[in-house]
Amino acid sequence: MPLLMLDLDNTLVDRDAAVADAVAEFLAAHELPPADLAWIVDLDANGYAPSADVAAAMVRRYGAALAAPVEALLDNGAADRVALLDPTREALARAHADGWSCVIVTNGETPQQEAKIRNTGLDRLVQGWVVSEAVGHKKPEPEIFRAAAATVGLPLDGAWVVGDSAHADIAGAHALGLGSVWVSNGRTWSEESFRPTHVTVGVHTAIDHVVGAPSR
Structure with missing residues (x-):
């Protein structure tokens, strides 16, 4: 998986x-x-x-x-105001139906981040999550990605990272040799020392790209 x-x-x-x-x-x-x-x-x-x-x-x-x-x-932290859009919800469901194990990897304080996950119903759509405060490591440190893989008992080989932060998400994936999709939110990529595998405007298209992408 x-x-x-x-x-x-x-x-x-x-x-x-x-x-x-x-x-x-x-x-x-x-x-x-x-x-x-x-x-x-x-x-x-x-x-x-x-x-x-x-x-x-x-x-x-x-x-x-x-x-x-x-x-x-x-x-x-506006945990009671965040919302999960239907296209994102549907893309996560497609990924899971396709056999992918989805794990949230987030920096931040545990109560705040877990409140967001539960308030939006993400806890019922993903197979696990790790919060930096809980594991003692922040993205882009490799340890937090290893902890994410461990929550679902999977290796990092062949894994993908999707995120909006060049220095936290994409740099972390690059350091581990993982596939990555940068969610640009309308921005232009500016880093010169590394690049994402793919760029999309929104997360649902990022997820769909990964699900349809060949294994690395």
Whole structure:
């Protein structure tokens, strides 16, 4: 059974849109400038900025009185707002029906990431998942991909990685000699030292490409 490892945030689900929605609500609830949405989104850096750093910057800007609401906002991470689109759900079902074992490989905090997986129903569509906080390794470190393979008892040989991050997903796959599909989300590839095996705009077409791709 071949192994397909998939990123979660901004690959399987649109994390950035969910975060922007949550931040906009936070700003409105506390009568803060709506224009600060861009500042907070920039601070967040697509989820790669440490939440403690984001919280500290927000508290400096808004005052200690909002420390608890800021913490609640960041702890939730918009886990209650992410959604799984039907084309993605259907592509995962096709992959499983075709004999692929799908495992989510995600950086982040375990409660937040597992809440996203369960809230969207991904827990019923994939065969396993690993979260960096739980395994003590972050993408692109090879250990997290090895842990993902171990969750379903499969070797990494012949596995594929699908994700939106050049430095976390595609670099990790490249280092291990695995096939990879970069979900561009409309961006242009800019890395010169390595490249994905394939590029698609969205995750459902990425999954379909892998399922139809020859074994490596």
